[in-house]
Amino acid sequence: MFDFLDSGQYDVLGAFWVTVQLTLYSAAGSLIWGTILAGMRVSPVPLLRGFGTAYVNLVRNTPLTLLIIGCSLGLSQTLGIDLAGDTFKETGFRLAVLGLIAYTGTFVCEALRSGINTVPVGQAEAARALGLSFFQVLTLIVLPQAFRAVVAPLANVLIALTKNTTVAATIGVAEAALLMKEMMENEAQALFAVFAIFALGFVLLTLPTGLLLGWVAKRVAVKR
Amino acid sequence: MKISKAAAAAAVAVALSLTATACGGSDKAASDGGASGGAKDKIVVGIKYDQPGLGLKTPDGKYTGFDVDVATYVAKELGYQPDQIEFKQAVSAERENLIANGDVKFVVATYSINDKRKERVDFAGPYFLAHQDLLVRADDTSITKAEDLNKKKLCSVTGSTSAQNVKTKLAPEADLLELGGYSECLTGLENKKVDALTTDNSILAGYAAQEKNKGKFKLAGLSLSNENYGIGLKKGDKELQTKINAALKKMVEDGSWQKAVDTNLGPANFKSEPAPQITEGS
Numbered sequence: 036m037f038d039f040l041d042s043g044q045y046d047v048l049g050a051f052w053v054t055v056q057l058t059l060y061s062a063a064g065s066l067i068w069g070t071i072l073a074g075m076r077v078s079p080v081p082l083l084r085g086f087g088t089a090y091v092n093l094v095r096n097t098p099l100t101l102l103i104i105g106c107s108l109g110l111s112q113t114l115g116i117d118l119a120g121d122t123f124k125e126t127g128f129r130l131a132v133l134g135l136i137a138y139t140g141t142f143v144c145e146a147l148r149s150g151i152n153t154v155p156v157g158q159a160e161a162a163r164a165l166g167l168s169f170f171q172v173l174t175l176i177v178l179p180q181a182f183r184a185v186v187a188p189l190a191n192v193l194i195a196l197t198k199n200t201t202v203a204a205t206i207g208v209a210e211a212a213l214l215m216k217e218m219m220e221n222e223a224q225a226l227f228a229v230f231a232i233f234a235l236g237f238v239l240l241t242l243p244t245g246l247l248l249g250w251v252a253k254r255v256a257v258k259r
Numbered sequence: 260m261k262i263s264k265a266a267a268a269a270a271v272a273v274a275l276s277l278t279a280t281a282c283g284g285s286d287k288a289a290s291d292g293g294a295s296g297g298a299k300d301k302i303v304v305g306i307k308y309d310q311p312g313l314g315l316k317t318p319d320g321k322y323t324g325f326d327v328d329v330a331t332y333v334a335k336e337l338g339y340q341p342d343q344i345e346f347k348q349a350v351s352a353e354r355e356n357l358i359a360n361g362d363v364k365f366v367v368a369t370y371s372i373n374d375k376r377k378e379r380v381d382f383a384g385p386y387f388l389a390h391q392d393l394l395v396r397a398d399d400t401s402i403t404k405a406e407d408l409n410k411k412k413l414c415s416v417t418g419s420t421s422a423q424n425v426k427t428k429l430a431p432e433a434d435l436l437e438l439g440g441y442s443e444c445l446t447g448l449e450n451k452k453v454d455a456l457t458t459d460n461s462i463l464a465g466y467a468a469q470e471k472n473k474g475k476f477k478l479a480g481l482s483l484s485n486e487n488y489g490i491g492l493k494k495g496d497k498e499l500q501t502k503i504n505a506a507l508k509k510m511v512e513d514g515s516w517q518k519a520v521d522t523n524l525g526p527a528n529f530k531s532e533p534a535p536q537i538t539e540g541s
Binding site for chain 2: 104107108111112113115122123124127204205206207209213215216217218219220221222223224226
């Protein structure tokens, strides 16, 4: 049933490696971008707050497929922004990471904002009374506690991101979903076997993430 | 006692499913028409919805294209009038399943005959010989043979046979972009981000012939592969296969075949091959 794997025609592990890379780059990027967005949304400057709110509500409610295709058709093919990629392979990968960061960043931001709400308001007031600036209050007092409160929600975002990387196949990034399409075109007689391989692959990627981060969440949570 | 009950239930279920499949996927028509008893009068045919010139569902719900004309002709020979045909979308990856499950009677959807596919379905035909080719901008003369492609930027559809051909055989060094649909490739081709769009020449001709693309693109005219389009049908249905083959033969002989090619693919200056010899089943 799985004999088509022996032909050497399909590099399943290689495809999943691209999926992992997409996930890791996008996770790192969206953690940074999400933190900046969360900082904007709680900042005392109305313009930043307005931008943060508008961005999060706009991008979060746009389908990811639309964002990724927009990156490819709009940015790359129409405006000629290739993010310094020489081949379509490089360009596609970078555009996909860009799109995933833009999208996932909003979910990181909202998770983090809920974490900020768990920090008692007295902490920020006390910090301000000591003469700390807004930036110092945020980075030294509030965010360190907020992050420890939202490890579990962030794990959910990470798992969703892992699965969302499959959308990158629509702009030609050679990850798992693209290989699956190729195999389905060729191996119609083993449709369910192909499906099972890729379903299993994603379970193997996401299940350990959830278990590990669930354990971390319990370890680092601030007991109040 | 329990076992015999279960066996009886199973027998009923099998009998029901047999009667349901016996009408060849017309159960949708049956549910639409209620108890009117007209279920047998419909035939469900799988076509592509997104390929101009071959199989296209227009915004007003009509179907046009060469595959549609062939399907209509064959259905007529099988005894169904055009208003008794129900078209169903058959995307590439699902064609075998639609046929094997009995959701459609047959599939006319740029369906290349090959051995892997014959493991699950049978074919009638071929009714058309297409070749993998390139669509380039109208003023581009830099591509004359397959080797030229190694220095070019190409675009095709994710996972398609043409894309795989480029990667493994034709031009492994070419910079290949795989997108969700051929029309998405046209954006890049127009903006000079890609040099050529590759797939079967019949499909390319359909795009080049579209009103909004007239004069912008042309076919490079390379025959990079042979794709014999067949009509997919349920494995082992020799009777239907013979009937469809006869219908195709008649379509070629009475000139309807050439007419359908000319009206659907002609505007792109597409030089089609003569109708291929029928090789399947006979």
